[in-house]
Amino acid sequence: MAGVRRGRRPAVIGDVARLSGVSNQTVSRVINERPNVREETRRRVLDAIRQLDYRPNLMARGLVRRQAHTIGVISFDSVLFGPASTLLGIGRAARSAGYGVTIATPDSSDRGSIAKATTDLASHTVAGVIIVFVSRAAATSALLSLPAGLPAVAVEASPDDSVPTVRVDQAEGARMAVEHLLGLGHSTVWHVSGPRERMDAQARVEAWRATLERAGRSAPPVVPGDWSAESGYRAGLELAERQGVTAVFAANDHMALGLLRALSERGVRVPRDVSVVGFDDIPEAGYLIPPLTTVRPDHEEVGRRSVETLLRLMDGDGRDDADDVPRVVPTLVRRLSTAPAPG
Incomplete structure (x- = not known):
C-alpha cells in the first residue's frame, strides 16, 4: 500500500508494491496466482519479492483465497445516523453475497484502541475488511494494523489513493x-x-x-x-x-x-x-x-458499494487505480424549512 508502511522489517506488501511500481492489489494477485496480470508485471513483482526477501503472511494468503466467508468491519461513531446506515447497507449486501459480518468497535479514537480492535478483528477468519472511519488518522491506524495482503476497503477516509475508498460526494x-x-x-x-x-x-x-x-x-x-x-x-x-x-x-x-x-x-x-x-x-x-x-446522501448505498468493491478485490478483479470508485451522489429533499428570503 503506497504511502502506508506496516513496520520497517521484515518487508511488507507495500514495500514490494513500491519497488515494483504497482499497487498492493497487483502484488496480492501475483502472490495468489490470480489471472489478469501481465507477464512483465508479474516478473517485476517476483523480482521485488526476491530482492526484499518478502515472506507473505500465510494467514492473509489463505484469507485472500476466500477460505473464509465473513467480512470484517471496523467502525467508530456507529451510533450516528451516517455510520449506522452504512453498517446496515454493508450487512444487507454481505448477506446477499453469502457472507457474514463481524464488527469491531474501538473503545476510543486513539491509535492504540484502533490498533487493538483491528488486530483482534484480523485474528478471526475474515476474508476482507471494510474500515468505516471518516478521519484519515483513524483509517491509517487501522490499515497499519492489518496483516499484509488482507483485502481492505475504506469508507470516506483513507491514508492515500492506493486504498479503494467509497465516498459520498x-x-x-x-x-x-x-x-x-x-x-x-x-x-x-x-x-x-x-x-x-x-x-x-x-x-x-x-x-x-x-x-x-x-x-x-x-x-x-x-x-x-x-x-x-x-x-x-x-x-x-x-x-x-x-x-x-x-x-x-x-x-x-x-x-x-x-x-x-x-x-x-x-x-x-x-x-x-x-x-x-x-x-x-x-x-x-x-x-x-x-x-x-x-x-x-444514501449511506446504505455506500455500504453496498463497499461490499461490492471488497468482493472484487478478493476475487483479484479490483482496479489498480483505487481512487476510481464512483462517488455516491446525494439528492436534495425539499420540505418546509426553507422559503424565499424575507423582505
Whole structure:
C-alpha cells in the first residue's frame, strides 16, 4: 500500500508494491496466482519479492483465497445516523453475497484502541475488511494494523489513493444545499459545521465556501458544531443574536434539530425569518417543526458499494487505480424549512 508502511522489517506488501511500481492489489494477485496480470508485471513483482526477501503472511494468503466467508468491519461513531446506515447497507449486501459480518468497535479514537480492535478483528477468519472511519488518522491506524495482503476497503477516509475508498460526494451535497438557499434570494448562507477532524465535515465546509465564492457572495464565519443536537442548539442561540441571518446550512440533521429549537425559543420563525437546510435525511426529518429540507446522501448505498468493491478485490478483479470508485451522489429533499428570503 503506497504511502502506508506496516513496520520497517521484515518487508511488507507495500514495500514490494513500491519497488515494483504497482499497487498492493497487483502484488496480492501475483502472490495468489490470480489471472489478469501481465507477464512483465508479474516478473517485476517476483523480482521485488526476491530482492526484499518478502515472506507473505500465510494467514492473509489463505484469507485472500476466500477460505473464509465473513467480512470484517471496523467502525467508530456507529451510533450516528451516517455510520449506522452504512453498517446496515454493508450487512444487507454481505448477506446477499453469502457472507457474514463481524464488527469491531474501538473503545476510543486513539491509535492504540484502533490498533487493538483491528488486530483482534484480523485474528478471526475474515476474508476482507471494510474500515468505516471518516478521519484519515483513524483509517491509517487501522490499515497499519492489518496483516499484509488482507483485502481492505475504506469508507470516506483513507491514508492515500492506493486504498479503494467509497465516498459520498460531500461537495455536491453541500453545493445543492447552498444553491437552493441562494436560489430563494438569500444574500448569503451561514454554516454550522461538523467536527474539524472529520473529513466529511471539512469537505462540506470547503464546498459551502466555494459555492458562495462562485456566486460572488461573502462567506460568514463558520459556526462550529460536533454533530450533536446540543451543539446545533448552541449555534442557534448564537445565530439568533446576529443581525441579517436569513439562511443556515447545518452539516447534519441532528444539529439542524437543535438549531430549530433554539431559533424557536428566541422567537425566530422558520422559514419566515430564517431558512434552514440539514444533511443526512434522518427518518425524523420530515416530522420536525417545520419538516426539514435536507440533503440525502444514501449511506446504505455506500455500504453496498463497499461490499461490492471488497468482493472484487478478493476475487483479484479490483482496479489498480483505487481512487476510481464512483462517488455516491446525494439528492436534495425539499420540505418546509426553507422559503424565499424575507423582505
